[in-house]
Amino acid sequence: MKVNKRAKRDAKQLFHLCLVNRLLAENRVRHVVQRVVTAGRRDGPAILSHFRRLLRLDRARHTAIIESVTVVPADVQAAIEAGLMRRYGPHVTTTFAYRPALIAGVRIQVGSDVYDGSVQARLTALEKSF
Incomplete structure (x- = not known):
């Protein structure tokens, strides 16, 4: 429309x-x-x-999606949530998801902000550089 x-x-x-x-x-x-x-x-x-x-x-903007290859331990989850709340405010809802395609690392998306520390992202960047 x-x-x-x-x-x-x-x-x-x-x-x-x-x-x-x-x-x-x-x-x-x-x-x-x-x-x-x-x-x-x-x-x-x-x-x-x-x-x-x-x-x-x-x-x-108020929802954070955290994707990782394995289940994230509770203390690491708490640290990630604390960091996100410091950065985006106390009203951020976090969701942890299992995604084996990442190979290793963590990918965090809040609104249009994406923090990708996964091996898959690094391999894709390396492939594009050739």
């Missing part, structure tokens, strides 16, 4: 209305969506489409 500038601007304003202390308030999100739907505006679907995109980006 093509979203015009006005719909993007309106969605962004609605998104900012849903923030409380820089965190998303779910009850406000529900209320905003209900109001846009009941308003019956012609550009309502475009506004909601962009609003959904902003919500997805915000969720990604």
